[in-house]
Amino acid sequence: MRIGITCYPTYGGSGIVATELGLELAxxxxxxxxxxxxxxxxxxxxxxxxxxxxxxxxxxxLFQYPPYDLALASRMTEIAEWQNLDLLHVHYAIPHSASAxxxxxxxxxxxxxxxxxxxxGTDITLVGTDRSYFPITKFSIEQSDGVTSISDxxxxxxxxxxxxxxxxxxxHNFVNCDLYRMAKTPHEGRPRLLHISNFREVxxxxxxxxxxxxxxEHVDCELWMAGDGPDRGAAERLAFxxxxxxxxxxxxxxxxxxxxxxxxxxxxxxxxxESFGLAALEGMACGVIPVATRVGGVPEVIxxxxxxxxxxxxxxxxxAQRVVEVLSNPExxxxxxxxxxxxxxxxxxxxxxxxxxxxxxxxxxxR
Ligand code: GMT
Numbered sequence: 001m002r003i004g005i006t007c008y009p010t011y012g013g014s015g016i017v018a019t020e021l022g023l024e025l026a027x028x029x030x031x032x033x034x035x036x037x038x039x040x041x042x043x044x045x046x047x048x049x050x051x052x053x054x055x056x057x058x059x060x061x062l063f064q065y066p067p068y069d070l071a072l073a074s075r076m077t078e079i080a081e082w083q084n085l086d087l088l089h090v091h092y093a094i095p096h097s098a099s100a101x102x103x104x105x106x107x108x109x110x111x112x113x114x115x116x117x118x119x120x121g122t123d124i125t126l127v128g129t130d131r132s133y134f135p136i137t138k139f140s141i142e143q144s145d146g147v148t149s150i151s152d153x154x155x156x157x158x159x160x161x162x163x164x165x166x167x168x169x170x171x172h173n174f175v176n177c178d179l180y181r182m183a184k185t186p187h188e189g190r191p192r193l194l195h196i197s198n199f200r201e202v203x204x205x206x207x208x209x210x211x212x213x214x215x216x217e218h219v220d221c222e223l224w225m226a227g228d229g230p231d232r233g234a235a236e237r238l239a240f241x242x243x244x245x246x247x248x249x250x251x252x253x254x255x256x257x258x259x260x261x262x263x264x265x266x267x268x269x270x271x272x273x274e275s276f277g278l279a280a281l282e283g284m285a286c287g288v289i290p291v292a293t294r295v296g297g298v299p300e301v302i303x304x305x306x307x308x309x310x311x312x313x314x315x316x317x318x319x320a321q322r323v324v325e326v327l328s329n330p331e332x333x334x335x336x337x338x339x340x341x342x343x344x345x346x347x348x349x350x351x352x353x354x355x356x357x358x359x360x361x362x363x364x365x366x367r
Contacts, residue, residue, distance in 0.1 A: 014120035069095035076103035097140035114145035121275030151297025174353035180285035183262035194264035199229025207270035214320035285344035287337035
């Protein structure tokens, strides 16, 4: 197939899923055309069957807000024609789904150009429910030739909030289990906790610092914070105020987290909401045990007490207790890290999930 993929190419779960899906599809022989404003971060240039088409947004003094969504629709239409695309697959509804709707309409006289929208979370839970975006989000989802959601929870939210009538197919996120692996040898030094995110408010990153403070009352350990975003300053300040700044390393944005994760022992995900929790899955594939919050789609990924832990939002004492429990019990730690790896391999590996996208494309094209 010849597939056009649009996503947010910068740091963020939906862009990562879209990029890795494109790479996996290309490995399986499909021609994949990324249509975005920048080269997706995890895309290695020169990968066979992967193409990148930049969307250029011209500015004009009259435009207080340059219309990216229109430039994207134009570029989608042009690339579909030039590259003879079979379909468009857009990740994150706003504004990608509306642009794809326009591209489909513009292509209509000469070619059929179905579009599939994959919902990732905040496009529904936060942005989509904003009054200014609600009608267009509902419309462009309902007009999609196919809709997928990355968890059962997000599907239910989409139905509850938007009351969409068309089918929403759940295709869970995936991890490349060959790339994300356990470390061959344990890392040196004290135990290490890891948090990876875009450091937005919803991630509650200061909870990671508070957890570390409590854990350190029992076990000498450190925390790595990978990523960047608006709450970085607050977390750095808190670490200083709590007197543990020497034990917290802010690593900034990381391109190869598959190299970073295996150097850690446990992962913290204290989010207020998470439609899936991709970082938890990536950690689990590397045998890094997650302590997460019982929110959104996370319980579809982590089985409490088996391959990770689920605690209440803001309950840093309970989260810290789980870390201490694991770090002070080698038998438990060993059992859970293998269980985490097993969950990633048996339920979320690319070999299980990518064929589901391929089958869905075929189904949409056959309609
Ligand atoms: O978590 C974010 O803020 C980024 C956001 C995105 O769309 O890039 O992540 C969402 O999509 C990820 C990939 O499907 C999911 O793993 C995240 O759980 C989801 N985030 C939220 O629901 C808050």
